[in-house]
Amino acid sequence: MTVRDGWEMVVGLEVHTELKTTTKMFCGCANEFGSEPNTNVCPVCLGLPGSLPVLNVRAVDLAMAIGFALHSTIAFSTFHRKNYFYPDMPKDFQISQYDLPINSGGYLDLPDGSRVTIERAHLEEDTGKSTHLGGSGRIHGADRSLVDYNRSGVPLVEIVSGPDIRSSAQARAYASELRGILIATGASDGRMEEGSMRIDANVSVRKPGDPLGTRCEIKNLNSLRSLQRAIDFEALRQVDLIEGGARVRQETRHWDENLGETSTMRTKEEAEDYRYFREPDLVDLIPDLDWQERVRVGLGAMPAERRATLLARLSGPAPAQLDALEVVVDLGFDAFVLAATDAGVEPSLALARAANELAAGSDDIARLTTDAFTLTLTMEQRGDLSATQAKTVLLELLAHGGDPRAIATAKGFEQLSSDSLGETVATLITEHPDEWARYRDGDEKLAQFFIGQVMKLTKGQANGKAVVAQLQRLR
Amino acid sequence: MRSALDIARDVRSGATTAESEMATSLAAIRAKNDELNVFLFIDEEGAIDAARRVDERVTRGEDVGALAGVPIALKDNLCQTGVPTTAGSKILNGWRPPYSATVVERVLGAGAVPMGKTNMDEFAMGSSTETSAFGPTRNPLNVERVPGGSSGGSASAVAADMTPISLGSDTGGSIRQPAALCGLVGVKPTYGLVSRYGLIAFASSLDQIGPFAKNVADAAALLEVIAGHDPMDSTSLPEPSPSLLAHVNDGIAGARVGLVRELFDGADDEVVAEVERAASALRDAGATIVELSVPELHLGLSAYYLIAPAEASSNLARYDGVRYGLRVDAEDVAAMNEATRTAGFGAEVKRRIMLGTYALSAGYYDAYYGQALKVRTQLIDAFRRAYRVADVLLGATAPSVAFALGEKTADPMAMYLSDVFTIPTNLAGDAAISVPFGTGHDGLPIGVQLLGPGRSEAGLFAAARVLELADGRS
Numbered sequence: 001m002t003v004r005d006g007w008e009m010v011v012g013l014e015v016h017t018e019l020k021t022t023t024k025m026f027c028g029c030a031n032e033f034g035s036e037p038n039t040n041v042c043p044v045c046l047g048l049p050g051s052l053p054v055l056n057v058r059a060v061d062l063a064m065a066i067g068f069a070l071h072s073t074i075a076f077s078t079f080h081r082k083n084y085f086y087p088d089m090p091k092d093f094q095i096s097q098y099d100l101p102i103n104s105g106g107y108l109d110l111p112d113g114s115r116v117t118i119e120r121a122h123l124e125e126d127t128g129k130s131t132h133l134g135g136s137g138r139i140h141g142a143d144r145s146l147v148d149y150n151r152s153g154v155p156l157v158e159i160v161s162g163p164d165i166r167s168s169a170q171a172r173a174y175a176s177e178l179r180g181i182l183i184a185t186g187a188s189d190g191r192m193e194e195g196s197m198r199i200d201a202n203v204s205v206r207k208p209g210d211p212l213g214t215r216c217e218i219k220n221l222n223s224l225r226s227l228q229r230a231i232d233f234e235a236l237r238q239v240d241l242i243e244g245g246a247r248v249r250q251e252t253r254h255w256d257e258n259l260g261e262t263s264t265m266r267t268k269e270e271a272e273d274y275r276y277f278r279e280p281d282l283v284d285l286i287p288d289l290d291w292q293e294r295v296r297v298g299l300g301a302m303p304a305e306r307r308a309t310l311l312a313r314l315s316g317p318a319p320a321q322l323d324a325l326e327v328v329v330d331l332g333f334d335a336f337v338l339a340a341t342d343a344g345v346e347p348s349l350a351l352a353r354a355a356n357e358l359a360a361g362s363d364d365i366a367r368l369t370t371d372a373f374t375l376t377l378t379m380e381q382r383g384d385l386s387a388t389q390a391k392t393v394l395l396e397l398l399a400h401g402g403d404p405r406a407i408a409t410a411k412g413f414e415q416l417s418s419d420s421l422g423e424t425v426a427t428l429i430t431e432h433p434d435e436w437a438r439y440r441d442g443d444e445k446l447a448q449f450f451i452g453q454v455m456k457l458t459k460g461q462a463n464g465k466a467v468v469a470q471l472q473r474l475r
Numbered sequence: 476m477r478s479a480l481d482i483a484r485d486v487r488s489g490a491t492t493a494e495s496e497m498a499t500s501l502a503a504i505r506a507k508n509d510e511l512n513v514f515l516f517i518d519e520e521g522a523i524d525a526a527r528r529v530d531e532r533v534t535r536g537e538d539v540g541a542l543a544g545v546p547i548a549l550k551d552n553l554c555q556t557g558v559p560t561t562a563g564s565k566i567l568n569g570w571r572p573p574y575s576a577t578v579v580e581r582v583l584g585a586g587a588v589p590m591g592k593t594n595m596d597e598f599a600m601g602s603s604t605e606t607s608a609f610g611p612t613r614n615p616l617n618v619e620r621v622p623g624g625s626s627g628g629s630a631s632a633v634a635a636d637m638t639p640i641s642l643g644s645d646t647g648g649s650i651r652q653p654a655a656l657c658g659l660v661g662v663k664p665t666y667g668l669v670s671r672y673g674l675i676a677f678a679s680s681l682d683q684i685g686p687f688a689k690n691v692a693d694a695a696a697l698l699e700v701i702a703g704h705d706p707m708d709s710t711s712l713p714e715p716s717p718s719l720l721a722h723v724n725d726g727i728a729g730a731r732v733g734l735v736r737e738l739f740d741g742a743d744d745e746v747v748a749e750v751e752r753a754a755s756a757l758r759d760a761g762a763t764i765v766e767l768s769v770p771e772l773h774l775g776l777s778a779y780y781l782i783a784p785a786e787a788s789s790n791l792a793r794y795d796g797v798r799y800g801l802r803v804d805a806e807d808v809a810a811m812n813e814a815t816r817t818a819g820f821g822a823e824v825k826r827r828i829m830l831g832t833y834a835l836s837a838g839y840y841d842a843y844y845g846q847a848l849k850v851r852t853q854l855i856d857a858f859r860r861a862y863r864v865a866d867v868l869l870g871a872t873a874p875s876v877a878f879a880l881g882e883k884t885a886d887p888m889a890m891y892l893s894d895v896f897t898i899p900t901n902l903a904g905d906a907a908i909s910v911p912f913g914t915g916h917d918g919l920p921i922g923v924q925l926l927g928p929g930r931s932e933a934g935l936f937a938a939a940r941v942l943e944l945a946d947g948r949s
Contacts, residue, residue: 092792
C-alpha cells in the first residue's frame with residue numbers, strides 16, 4: 001500500500017510513555033491520574049527556588065525493563081537540562097537525557113514479520129497540563145490559561161524509532177505492539193485516552209530509492225486512529241505539494257482530529273535552541289550489572305512470545321479466536337487461559353470466556369484466581385453448568401471473589417452439579433430398565449427419552465449434553 | 476559579643492538563657508541595622524519562639540545541641556518556612572517559602588536561634604553586596620567601604636556583633652572574600668559536604684553553604700552542625716558530618732604548606748606581606764613551606780565566568796511571573812514573562828543571564844561552555860598535582876582590603892577580579908578557609924586563604940587556628 005503510485009512514505013515515531021510508578025520522578029508526590037488539580041505537588045515538582053531533584057529508582061527499573069524488551073543496550077547515562085519557557089513547566093527547563101540515554105539501539109518485530117529499529121529510549125520528566133480558556137483556546141490569544149502541576153515531574157520514557165516505517169498501517173501496528181510491550185513490562189498502563197502514551201510522528205515522502213525527503217513532525221497524537229489518519233493525511237499533503245511544484249518545508253505540525261488535517265505549529269526557523277547542558281543537580285546514572293540483572297530476571301514474556309504460546313494450543317484458529325487471543329494478550333489474561341487449558345478445558349472455550357467475560361470485568365480481575373476460572377470452565381465443560389450459568393458464576397467471582405461451587409450452590413445451580421445429575425440419571429435407569437437396555441444396545445434415540453425425563457425432574461434447568469455425558473459414562 | 480561556643484555552653488548550663496541572648500542580639504540589630512543595612516528581614520517573632528523552645532528544653536533537662544541558644548543570621552538565599560526570602564532580588568519580593576533549607580533545619584535542631592535574613596548581591600552575583608535590589612550593606616569596620624560579597628550581609632552581621640555566627644553561600648568566593656574584608660573566619664566547604672537543599676541556586680555545580688564566625692572554633696562548630704549527607708540533595712556526599720571541632724588544636728607540625736605564587740600574584744603589597752608572614756608563622760609552628768607555581772589557576776576566572784552564568788541562565792529561568800514572586804501583566808504569557816523579568820532582575824543578573832545563554836547557544840557551545848568545562852578539568856588536575864607535594868596551599872583571599880562603596884560598580888571586570896584567588900577552589904570542588912591575619916591601610920583587616928583537597932576541612936581548621944594564635948587572637 002503506497003501513499004500514491006510512484007511514491008513512498010517514510011515514517012519514524014517518537015512515543016512518550018508515562019511510567020506507572022507510585023511516586024514522581026524526582027520527588028515523593030503521588031503519580032496519579034485524575035486527582036484534584038494541584039494537589040499532588042511539592043517544592044520539587046513546582047520548581048520552587050532552592051528545591052533539588054532526587055531520582056526515583058523505580059523509574060530507572062522500568063526504563064531498563066523497556067530497554068530489555070526492545071533489545072537495547074543499557075549503559076552509563078546522564079541527565080541534561082532542556083531549556084525553554086512554557087508556563088506548565090515549573091523550572092522552565094525539562095530534565096531529560098541527551099547524548100547518553102539509558103537505552104540505545106534495539107528493535108521491535110511486528111506481527112507481520114517486519115522489523116522497526118529503535119534508536120533510543122530515554123528517561124525524562126513530564127510537564128504540567130495547561131488549559132487555555134476563551135479567545136483562541138490556544139496559548140496565544142486565549143483569555144485565561146489554567147495550569148495543573150499534578151503531572152509535572154511524572155516519569156516518562158521517550159522511545160524513538162528509526163525511519164523504518166513505510167505505511168500508516170505499519171505505524172499503527174508498531175504503536176500497538178509497543179503498547180503491548182509497555183503493558184507487559186509493567187512500565188505503563190497503556191491508556192492512551194488518559195495521555196499515558198502520546199505519539200509524535202515524523203513523516204516524509206520520496207520516490208522509492210531516492211534519498212530521504214524533508215520531514216514534518218506531527219505532535220501529540222493520542223490514539224491509534226489519529227496516528228493512522230494523521231500520517232495518511234500528511235503524506236498525501238506532501239505528495240500534493242511536490243507534484244504541484246512546491247517544496248515541503250521542515251516544520252512541526254498540529255493534528256486536528258475534527259477537521260482531519262494537519263496545520264503548521266512552528267517552522268524550522270522558529271524552532272527553539274534548547275541549550276542542552278548536563279544537569280548539575282543530578283549525578284551520573286550508572287546501572288551496574290547486578291541492578292540490570294535484577295530487572296531482566298523480573299521481566300515476563302513479551303506479547304509476541306505469549307501470542308505464540310497461546311496460538312500453539314489452538315488448531316487452525318478461526319478469525320474470531322485470533323481476535324480473542326489479541327484481547328487476552330493485551331489484557332495480560334494469558335495465565336487464565338493457560339491454566340484452564342492445562343486442566344483440560346477446550347482452548348476455544350477458555351479464550352472466549354477470557355476475552356469476553358473477563359475483559360468486561362477487567363477492573364476487578366484481581367479478585368479472580370486462575371483456579372477459580374479453571375474450575376468454573378471445567379464445570380461448564382462437564383455440563384454441571386450451562387453456558388449462561390458459567391457466565392453468571394464468573395461475574396460473581398469478579399464482583400466478590402469466592403468459590404465457584406459455593407456460588408453455583410447459592411444460585412440454585414447445585415442440582416445440576418455432576419454428582420446430583422449422576423444420581424438423577426442413575427435413578428431413572430433403575431426406574432426404566434427397558435429403555436436403558438435398548439439405549440445400551442445402541443439405540444441413540446433413547447437418549448432423548450432420558451433427557452426428557454431429566455428435564456421434567458429439574459424443571460428444565462438441566463443441560464442436555466451433560467445428561468448424554470452421564471448416560472455414556474454409565475453405558 | 477561572646478563566642479558562639481561560650482553562649483551555647485552557658486545556655487546549656489543555665490548560666491544564661493537563649494531568650495536573653497536573643498534579646499541582646501535583637502538590640503544590636505535594631506541599633507545598627509538602619510545604618511548598615513545588614514538584615515532584609517528581622518524575624519523577631521521567630522527568634523523569640525525559637526529561643527523560648529530552647530529554654531524550655533534546657534528546663535526539661537534535654538540535650539539542646541551544640542549551638543544551644545546561639546543567635547544566627549541567615550543569608551537571604553536560604554529558604555526558611557514562612558520567612559520572606561528574596562535572594563536580594565525584586566523578582567522574589569514578598570515570597571515566603573513553604574519549606575526550610577536542610578541547613579536551616581539543622582541549625583534549629585542544634586538549638587541555634589535564627590534572627591533573620593541578611594542582605595546579599597542579587598542571586599549572589601557580585602563581590603560587594605552592591606547589586607542587591609535593596610541597597611548596599613556597609614562594612615561595620617568602616618561604613619564608607621563595602622563588606623565584600625555576595626554574602627556581605629552575613630559577614631557584616633558577625634562583624635557588627637549582631638550575631639556571633641552566620642551562614643553564607645560561596646559560589647566563587649562569596650563567603651571567603653567578605654570574611655577577609657570584614658576580619659572574620661569564613662569557610663567554603665568541600666562540594667557536597669553541606670546540603671544545598673533550600674539554597675536558592677546561582678550556579679549549582681559551584682554553590683556551597685558555609686559558616687562565618689569571629690574565630691576558628693565557632694566556624695568549625697557551625698560547619699559540623701550543617702555538614703553531612705542529606706538524601707534531598709543528590710550531590711550530597713554519602714558520609715556523615717566529620718569531626719572538626721575536636722581537631723582545631725591539632726597544630727600543623729610536619730605538614731607541607733604550598734605557598735602558591737598564583738594565589739597572591741597581583742595582590743596589593745600589604746596583602747602579599749601578610750601572606751608571607753603567615754607562611755613564616757606556619758613554618759614556626761612546624762610546617763614545611765614549599766614554594767609552588769600552578770599556572771592553570773590563571774585560567775580559573777575566565778572558565779568561571781562561562782560556567783557560572785551558563786548554569787545561572789537556566790537556574791533563573793523559573794522566575795517567569797507564573798507561579799510566585801513578581802508578575803508584570805502583559806497581553807500574553809510570553810510578553811508577561813518578558814515584562815516580569817525586565818522589571819524584576821537587576822543589571823548584573825541580566826548581564827550574567829545573557830552571558831550564560833550565549834555560552835550555551837547552538838554554534839557557540841563548543842567554543843565557550845564546552846571549552847570552559849575542559850579548562851575546569853585541567854584545573855582539577857593541576858590541584859591534584861599540587862596536593863601531591865603539599866597538604867595545604869596558602870595564598871591571599873582577596874587582592875586588597877575592603878574597597879570603597881561605588882568604587883567598582885561601574886567596571887564589572889574590576890569587580891570580577893576581586894574573586895580571582897577564591898574562584899579556583901569552587902571550580903575544583905575543594906575546601907578553603909579565609910582567616911584574618913594582620914591589617915592593611917586604615918586598619919582594615921586582611922585575610923589569608925588556606926586551601927585543601929576535598930574533605931580536608933579538619934586540617935584546614937587546624938592550620939587556621941595556628942594563624943589565629945600567631946596573629947594574637949585567642
